[in-house]
Amino acid sequence: MTEERKKVSLGTLFDKMNAGEPITMLTCYDYPTAFFMEEAGLDILLVGDSLGMTILGYDTTLPVTMDLMIAHAQAVRRGSPSAWLVGDMPYMTYQPSIETAIRNAGRFMAEAGCDSVKLEGGAAVADRVQAIASMGIPVMGHLGLTPQSATALGGYRVQGRSAAQAKQIIDDARILEEAGAFSILLEMVPAQVCALIHERSSVPIISLGSGPDADGQLLIYHDMFGLYPKFTPKMARVYADAGQAILGGLKQYVEDVTTKDFPQRENWFRMRKSAYEELNQELD
Secondary structure (H helix, E strand, O other): OOOOOOOOOHHHHHHHHHHOOOEEEEEOOOHHHHHHHHHHOOOEEEEOOOHHHHOOOOOOOOOOOHHHHHHHHHHHHHHOOOOEEEEEOOOOOOOOOHHHHHHHHHHHHHHHOOOEEEEEEOHHHHHHHHHHHHOOOOEEEEEEOOHHHOOOOOOOOOOOOOHHHHHHHHHHHHHHHHHOOOEEEEEOOOHHHHHHHHHHOOOOEEEEOOOOOOOEEEEOHHHHOOOOOOOOOOOOOOOOOHHHHHHHHHHHHHHHHHOOOOOOHHHOOOOOHHHHHHHHHHHO
16 A cells, blocks of 8 residues: 555646646546555546446446446545545436436535536536536536437537537537536547637646547546457557456366366365364264
């Protein structure tokens, strides 16, 4: 265990932004992964509703519930007490009404110890962002490819390639910032659009497949370690193929058990001889 580090705060993130020091951010869904991310010194951990796909095997994020998100966020908080923790507001936990949005955002803070929440969308959710922020809950915006509305966007594809689409994303970023968002995540927008938003913004801009001109970078944990079997997106860099390593270990286990190479003497426990003799006398 490394020396306990100082808790990441909003001040920490803005200091890094102002100093031009990149902010590091990854998705995280469980305690052991959070523990290692804490050791690695990640700035921001996002408990994303992407867990519906990476953990539960759904084709979309839409089935994810608030109760499920709270349970995973609690586990991540236990594993990483000092990272800035973002709870991802799942589908239909903020869209129906401002009251619904505030209540569910409050659950992330009170029940899971999150530091902030994230909402997808631009002008359409600006009133939710403003209302939640006015309650003292930091809000991260999310523009570009927004998975909860992927069907309306034409699927999981780059957003903002046309001038009109790009202008809308740029306008939405300004609206979110004016509504009180402390940061904005840009997912799969052209690098030029990300750069334009970054140069006009006074809050940290995080890039997910949107180029280098941002205050920080985000990757999906399962993508960067080969742990999502369906596909690896172009925007991911695979840092280690843990998926293949795990598969190799599983195949070896099957072989070892089948050939009776496992378990060996060091893998089981025994009674003391006197206790075993006493047991046999009791049985007789």
